[in-house]
Amino acid sequence: MTTITATPRPMRSRFLLDRSEVVGPLFIAPAILYVLVLVGLPFLLALYYSVSAYSIFNPSFAFVGLKNFRDVIDSEIFRRTLVNTLVFTISAQIIGLLLGKIGAMLLMQEFRGRGVARALVVLPWAVPVSLATIAWLWMFDSLYSVINWTLIAVGLVDAANRPQWLGQEDLAMIAVVVVHAWRLFPFGVVIFLAGFTSVPKDVLDAATVDGAGFWRRNYQLILPIIAPIVLIALIFGTVFTFTDLSVVYLLTKGGPINSTQVLGTYAFQVGILSGDVAHGAAICLFLFPFLLVAVILLLRSLRRREI
């Protein structure tokens, strides 16, 4: 009997691209590079700034420990900013997702021009945030506000006593929340639409035959079934809102009297505009540990819920 010995053939270079151990890293490299250079590096830099005494007037990397963090906690403006951030994030999330769900339910119905309606709904998302916010700026304008004009026309508001949307502390907060919820709304619609269409038809039919009414059908069957998808939306929405500064910065710049100041705008003001980079970094990173824990918890509960 002859033994067959495997003589290793010389690896030909023209098959190089057929080998996944070569092609894989090659394809992933751009993404990794991007994250390392544009996310990782600034993050590490911020970490270091936050424990140093760095400012643009005195660019020293002197290590000061957690002093910066103690300073910002002691600051009353910062504590107010923290509360504002929570109010801003949570209410915008709730309103955005709630409206998103209602919008998705309406867009699930068969009606003439549904395609157009679906396209229109996604518009707030497609429009650049700055343009959209500037449009809102006009709607909230002290003199030319179309909202006020309407309210006066319907007789809900007295012309002499018109609300100053961006000039009164409580109204300013409402205004930024409304604009941010408006921006989140299409995201909510898309998420819920995806969720609704993923519920098997058999399950819905079974619910109909079993006699489930509107509330039972929506809140005991559909919502729990699509919960994993909604939870993902919630995680993304929350993280993005916590770190967002565009809407607030364009509308109120954190005012009046810091009543709409959020972490993003405050960090920008302290770190960039005032040049106190170290304290700015500390403000930025303040919520990082909390967000990290929250995201991990949410992702874990997501895995448990997976159906």
Added chain:
Amino acid sequence: MAAVTTNEIRKQFGDVVAVDGISLAVRDGEFLVLLGPSGCGKTTFLRIIAGLEKPTSGVILIGGEVVNDVPPRARGVAMVFQNYGLYPHLTVWNNIAFPLKTQGAQRDEIKRKVEWASRLLGINHLAQRRPRQLSGGERQRVALARALVRDPTVFLLDEPLSNLDAKLRASARSELKHFQQTVSTTTIYVTHDQVEAMGMGDRIAVIDRGKLRQIGTPGEIYDDPVDEFVASFLGTPPMNLIERDGGSMGFRPENFLPKELLNGAPVVELPFRIDRVEYLGSEHILYGALDGRVAKREVTAKLPAHATLDGISPGAWHEFAVRETELRFFDRDGRRTDTKGRDR
């Protein structure tokens, strides 16, 4: 009194006529199978009875009452879906309890009924599992239990065995039939599988292109098909149909035998050229053609495995014959022309 009666049910989706005037009466306690090829409208018809679709026209009666405007939950029907439609986030126990909860049943009544149904179907050990942790057969039983607890007037089953593998399907078939006999609830069962239909149905309603072709016992449907469609839809292989005098003549492969096996009764002789022999363990299937004088149509014969195959080999001619009583005749439009219902 009929449990379910439909009168001239029509359903149109745009220009497509899915159900084209089906009238039938399902007897109390009967197991009726709706049999037809995919897309023939049988599922749509079932969904109309359930109330999940509104008929374009026609009347549906359940238990003697017109239910056209009665919502599904109040029709007294329970349905088992092709993919079972189990609620994925609920445990087996809560799945079965769900229809009772929507009816506002008392807690102890729910408990009693869920336990009764689980025991009947042998799934009480699965109570705390979720659907994704169950096998196909177990899911099907959970779906049945959920249908059962509602004390329905009618069970509607939409191809409930089609997601099971072949082996499980055979045992599930007999279990299901046994289950239906135990609870003796009127059942309407949709399938495209003639073996299921023949094995389970008290009666079979054959549907094609939205029309009811024939309704009758499995024996009637098989032996006395009213038209060529029914004749060729049932049986594996289906009935041989050969052209004759502007119409056609049909005979079942198992009645097409070597002449020497048919002694006594008057027969029609048909010389048969065998092209191919298929051995299936319990039987042989012979593929070939008839003598050109009769028809050039390809025909099949089915011989029991123990029959001697002397002289039967591919390429050979052999004298085959069919008893006259086993012949069926159809006109140009495929309708039966000889007297329906022979002496039994």
